Amino acid sequence: MDVDGLKAIASAVCVLAGTAIGYYAGYMTRDSMEVIEDVSPAPEKRLPGGGLKLERALQSAPEAQELPAAPVQPGTVVERRARVVAAPRANKSAGGDGEPTGPAGGVEDCPPVTVDLALIREGEGRRVLAWSPDGRILGGLDVPIIEGIVPASQPWAAGVSYDPFDGTPGAWVERDYGRIRVGVDVYQERNALASGLAVRVRAGWRW
Known part of the structure; x- marks a missing residue:
């Protein structure tokens, strides 16, 4: 075999060895640094004080497919979607006891209100988006507690x-x-x- 043939074989061996080592090192490093979040389905749970831990469903589940698409701008990444249905309470000052009394637990002549939420990623930060098919969102507040790691572009x-x-x-x-x-x-x-x-x-x- 001539010199050029030996060079070609040596080059191929170096490329294959480097690829294998790089792939193995990257795979081992990824497993040691990343923890996959548990997103398996989970039932809803009523909490003390009236709070509700929302049911968690897979993106492919029929109930998840019924959620409307988040009204976001191009380039925005939607990380999570949620829907909340709330029944207004009776006004205590008007003689009520503050408990829902109407249909589906709502005040008489005031049906339950649906609010859709989405956790979105824009640039180097996350924001919470809220909208409602039953009316106009008057206001809200998003308070980050723990700074997350956003993949850099x-x-x-x-x-x-x-x-x-x-x-x-x-x-x-x-x-x-x-x-x-x-x-x-x-x-x-x-x-x-x-x-x-x-x-x-x-x-x-x-x-």
Whole structure:
């Protein structure tokens, strides 16, 4: 086997070994740093004081499909949706006891009110969005208690390369478009057929 053949085999071995080591290291690091949130279905639970721990359903569940889409702007990520149905209480000052008395637990002539909620991600922060099919939202308050970790958007990458067999340098730049990654390599080519700068365009799938 000639020298060029040995170089090709050595290059392929280095690429395969580097890919395997990088994949294994990334997989082990990911498992040690990330904990997957439990989003399995769970029943509702009435709490002392009148609060209700909402039922949790999978996104594919029929009751989840009935929820309306959140009215968000393009580029906004919807992380969670919720719906609350509340029955107004009777006014104590008007002679009532403060307990729901009408249909479905509401005040007479005042039907239950539905409020839809969504946890959305905009830029580097999360916000709570509220709207109602039964009227206009007059106000609300969102109070972050624990700062969450929001994945940073870093679509660009660049670096240098080096061919240890020919001793030639190069440079590359990449950009992600969703799960599609495109890039350009500029490197010095030095072999029996050609010598000078060469350009290679590449595209791939990110996961």
